[in-house]
Structures are given as structure tokens and as C-alpha cells.
Amino acid sequence: MKVVDSIVAQVSGQIASGLYKAGQKLPSVRGGAEQFGVSKNTMAEAYDRLVSRGLAFARQGSGYYVSENRPAPVPKVRPDVTEATSIMSLLREQLDQNYQTRPGDGRPPASWTEDADMRRILRTSRNTAAEVDFGYGSSWGLAALREWLRVSLAERSITTEADGVMLTSGVNHGLDLIIRHFLEAGDTVFVDSPGYYPLYAKLRLAKANVIGIRRLEDGPDLEDLRQKLIVQRPKLFFTQSQAHNPTGGTLSPAHAFTLLQMAEVHDFRLVEDDIFADLLAPALPRLAAFGQQQRVLYVGSFSKTLSASLRCGYVAGAPDTIRSLVDLKMITMVATSLHVERVVLEMIESGQYLKNLRRLRNWIEDGAKATAQALSDVGLEVKLPKVPGFYIWVPLPLALDETAFCRRAAEANIFIAPASVFYADRDVFVPPAMRVNVAYGADPRFCAFLREEIKNSMRSGGPNE
Structure with missing residues (x-):
């Protein structure tokens, strides 16, 4: 922890405990510097941070005082x-x-x-005013990052055309676009059960009929799927192939092949969430690697492997489907953040991501x-x-x-x-x-x-x- 952060934390705690009352004068900058063994500049910066947080205020020529209208403490557990x-x-x-x-x-x-290198890149990103286009950017997302993704997907045996991949604000944005595009109220969808619980909330918001397919260690339970296909006609099946959330399971080649066959016979699409792909061996089975672009939509993200604060993901699939999703993206949010996409690309090109x-x-x-x-x-x-x-x-x-x-x-x-x-x-x-x-x-x-x-x-x- 930096010295300034430590001082702010200590004085904040003293204010919260009542050691310093509302309206009471805090030690002078000189006195505080001597107390904490720091320079007067460091102490002044600490006091300025307390002011910015609403815990103190300054009187010109007099010093710093405890604010009488401090922010209400946030309850620890609601x-x-x-x-x-x-x-x-x-x-x-x-x-x-x-x-x-x-x-x-x-x-x-x-x-x-x-780490420190990532924070340095975030602070000194080459996205200077001279280089950044202050417009919205392409509705598809940054072209150079999309091209890097195409190469990365090819390493997983997933062939993607130039207009077969788009950038999103993370996996959840990609899933939301897919739901909006394909589903109407009352449509049936299959999901892994247990599976990714935020997806259930999205599907119920869309008034979809959500049917769980039992998840086994090596993929969806194919017998459970067969039985439910007798009476249900799903439009989509959302599943996660590798490092499954929450079970940690993996998709076997046999399950992948049979699942694709069943999707073809019963005419439903597979939405494959592969958010942890960059952490895993490229040779692991992926549904999208079987070459059935019209049958599989493949979604991924950098949020779990780079930073949760950099909301950048992607959807890959058949070009006609991706073009429709890009149109929907424009209608709902115009474009994703070009700045975030440039930062992600810079981390990749600098070697920081690897x-x-x-x-x-x-x-x-x-x-x-x-x-x-x-x-x-x-x-x-x-x-x-x-x-x-x-x-x-x-x-x-x-x-x-x-x-x-x-x-x-x-x-x-x-x-x-x-x-x-x-x-x-x-x-x-x-x-x-x-x-x-x-x-x-x-x-x-x-x-x-x-x-x-x-x-x-x-x-x-x-x-x-």
C-alpha cells in the first residue's frame, strides 16, 4: 500500500471511530507530517484525498476540518x-x-x-488524442483485434471468415444479442443444468421457456437430451464446452459429435460459451471446430483472463448471422468501446497478455x-x-x-x-x-x-x- 493510501486509511478510521468529531480541526499539515513521518507534500495529498471523499473540508488559511455531512457508511451485508x-x-x-x-x-x-506492467500499459496506452478516432468506431469492433481473434480461433481448429466475428462488451453482451435476435416470448431453449446462472435470468427476462439438460462430467447428458427432444422443440441450446461453470467439467469428442448430429436432426442452434479458451489447450474439443458454422455460435471474452474492468468479448459464426447481430448491436448500443479494444490489442501485441x-x-x-x-x-x-x-x-x-x-x-x-x-x-x-x-x-x-x-x-x- 502506498504511504498516502495508508495515511488516508488511518485518518478515515479515526474519523469513523469518533476520535475526530464533525467540525473538529485535523492536525496541521506540518503536524500530520511529523506524526506520520512523511513530507508536508505527502500529508497535503492525503488531506486532499479525504476532502475528495467528503470526509474533510479545507478552510483557506486555517487548515482541514472533519466534514459535518460525511457520506453514510455502506452496510456490510444487506x-x-x-x-x-x-x-x-x-x-x-x-x-x-x-x-x-x-x-x-x-x-x-x-x-x-x-500486475504492475498491466497498470503501466493502462496509464500510458498509446491511445493519445492524436491517434484515437473520437468517433464511435466500427460497429463490428476494432478490425486489428478481430483479425487477431481469427488467427487465435484457427489455432483451435475454428475457421472464421473476415465477416464471421464481431466484438462485444463481454460474453454477457454477446449472449444478450443472441437471445434478442433468435428468441420470441414462449420459445423453448435448452441450457446446461447446473450451468451459468446469469444466463437463466436473461432468458427469463426474454420470457423464454427454459429447459435444463443434465450436465455430466464429459458434457450434456445425451440421454436426457434425447428424452426432452421427444416433446420439446428448442431454438437454441446454450452450453459451455471446457472448464464448465460451475462443475469444472469438459466436453468429450464423442459428446461433441453426437450433440452436433442431434442439433442437425432436430434443427436447433448451439451457443457455445468458451470464456476460458485462452487458458486451455487449443486442441480440446470445441463444437465450433466441427465446421458447422450455421449450427454453432461461438462466444468468448477477455474479462476472465485479462481484466474484468476491460469489457471486451466476441461472437463468431456464420457471416449472415453475425451481420444480423452487428445490426442489432447498432440498434441497442451503437458500438462497443474502441478505447477498450485498443487497450486489449496493445496488451496482446506487447506480450503482456501472454x-x-x-x-x-x-x-x-x-x-x-x-x-x-x-x-x-x-x-x-x-x-x-x-x-x-x-x-x-x-x-x-x-x-x-x-x-x-x-x-x-x-x-x-x-x-x-x-x-x-x-x-x-x-x-x-x-x-x-x-x-x-x-x-x-x-x-x-x-x-x-x-x-x-x-x-x-x-x-x-x-x-x-
Whole structure:
């Protein structure tokens, strides 16, 4: 932490605790500098930051005083977050981050993806006023980045034409465009179950009929799919091939081939989410690699591998479909951020992105091993996925009440992502489980909480009853 940040944090804490009352004069710049052992310039900067945050104000020639109208403190945990069992609660917590311990988080910590070199590039990006076009940019997205994506996709055996890839503001924007373009109220869609819970909310907002297809370790349950195709006629099937969220599973070649055959026979499109692709081996099976452009839409993003704050993703598919999605993008938001796309391209061309990926793969591998060992030590059955990713799916004792478990975790300042949220049908019984982010799974506070919960569940009837 920088010296200025440390001073601001300490004085803010003193104000919050009541050591300095509203309207009270703070130590002079000279006195504060002597107290903290810093220069007067450093102390003045710290006071200016307190002013900008509404915690203090300056009187010319007199000094700095504690503000009488300070911002109201944000509550640490709101009631809806305490429940932690609804889609909106989990989505809100991903952004607001009320909890200290975060095994249920969907993202890696910033320290895993954003280092000093990245921050330097963000500060000194070559997007100077002389070089940046201050217009909207192309509705397709930055041409040079799209061309890099075409080369990258080719390494995964995914052939894409020049007008077969467009840029979006992340995967969720791509999914939203696809939903808007293809679906009308009442249309049936298939989804992985368990699967990506924010997608369920988008589909229900579009008034689609959402049907879950059981997700197995090696892909969608093909028998479950066959049975549901007897009575349902889906327009789309949303699925994630590799490093599946939330189970960590992977798509086998046999499942991929059969799934494409069934899509052809029953005339539905497959929407393949491959958000972790750049972290994974290019030779892993992808539905889009089988050459059926009219049958598969392929979506990806840099948000999980570069930075969540750089909202940049893409959709690849048949050119006629992509052109329609670009038109819809223009209608709904005109264009994506040319500045963000240039920054992403600069990180790629500078070698920073490749450096980030190498570091991130090591973090994931080490985190997965540490998480598996820590959770096994507390008495849970943990199976590492075949393909390393951010998530491990962890079954909980059957005697455990999942809702009460999440509530107790929230009271202990621990963010849990429970199994029930990841299932398309919330009315069916779901065995208690949770998605654990490997960045946080070995946290001592989390493990101590789990150890106590497992002990209590055994007292109440045993883990397998």
C-alpha cells in the first residue's frame, strides 16, 4: 500500500471511530507530517484525498476540518445478500463485494490478472488524442483485434471468415444479442443444468421457456437430451464446452459429435460459451471446430483472463448471422468501446497478455491443488476437474440444509455460491453442493467454518443420510 493510501486509511478510521468529531480541526499539515513521518507534500495529498471523499473540508488559511455531512457508511451485508440463494443476490455480490471471504466468487482476484506492467500499459496506452478516432468506431469492433481473434480461433481448429466475428462488451453482451435476435416470448431453449446462472435470468427476462439438460462430467447428458427432444422443440441450446461453470467439467469428442448430429436432426442452434479458451489447450474439443458454422455460435471474452474492468468479448459464426447481430448491436448500443479494444490489442501485441496467461495458469494449478487438499482435510469429497479451471464443484453432506448453511456463512462474512442457484429448474430437489473458486478455497476461515458445519451435520444425522 502506498504511504498516502495508508495515511488516508488511518485518518478515515479515526474519523469513523469518533476520535475526530464533525467540525473538529485535523492536525496541521506540518503536524500530520511529523506524526506520520512523511513530507508536508505527502500529508497535503492525503488531506486532499479525504476532502475528495467528503470526509474533510479545507478552510483557506486555517487548515482541514472533519466534514459535518460525511457520506453514510455502506452496510456490510444487506438482507438479500444474507440469504445468498437467489440469482440476483449472487450477481449483486459479484459487483458490490460485501464479504471478506469469497469462495463463491465467479472471478479470479485482481492480483491474479492485473500486475504492475498491466497498470503501466493502462496509464500510458498509446491511445493519445492524436491517434484515437473520437468517433464511435466500427460497429463490428476494432478490425486489428478481430483479425487477431481469427488467427487465435484457427489455432483451435475454428475457421472464421473476415465477416464471421464481431466484438462485444463481454460474453454477457454477446449472449444478450443472441437471445434478442433468435428468441420470441414462449420459445423453448435448452441450457446446461447446473450451468451459468446469469444466463437463466436473461432468458427469463426474454420470457423464454427454459429447459435444463443434465450436465455430466464429459458434457450434456445425451440421454436426457434425447428424452426432452421427444416433446420439446428448442431454438437454441446454450452450453459451455471446457472448464464448465460451475462443475469444472469438459466436453468429450464423442459428446461433441453426437450433440452436433442431434442439433442437425432436430434443427436447433448451439451457443457455445468458451470464456476460458485462452487458458486451455487449443486442441480440446470445441463444437465450433466441427465446421458447422450455421449450427454453432461461438462466444468468448477477455474479462476472465485479462481484466474484468476491460469489457471486451466476441461472437463468431456464420457471416449472415453475425451481420444480423452487428445490426442489432447498432440498434441497442451503437458500438462497443474502441478505447477498450485498443487497450486489449496493445496488451496482446506487447506480450503482456501472454505473460498474464502463463502466470494465471500457474495460479489456477496451484490454487486447485491447495483447494482440493484443504477441502479434503475438512472431510469433503473433492474431485479435481480433468481440465484445470477456476471452479471445483463440491458436494456437501446430504443432512445439510443448504439455505441455512448459506445464511450461517453470510453471518460469518463468507460468500457461498450454492448448488441450487445453478439449476434451471428451482422447483426440483438439488443435493446440497457449492461452486468453489480455487483462488479462495483454501482460505483458513472458510475451512474452519466448513469443519464446524460438517461436524454439526454429522451430529444431526450423518453426512449420507
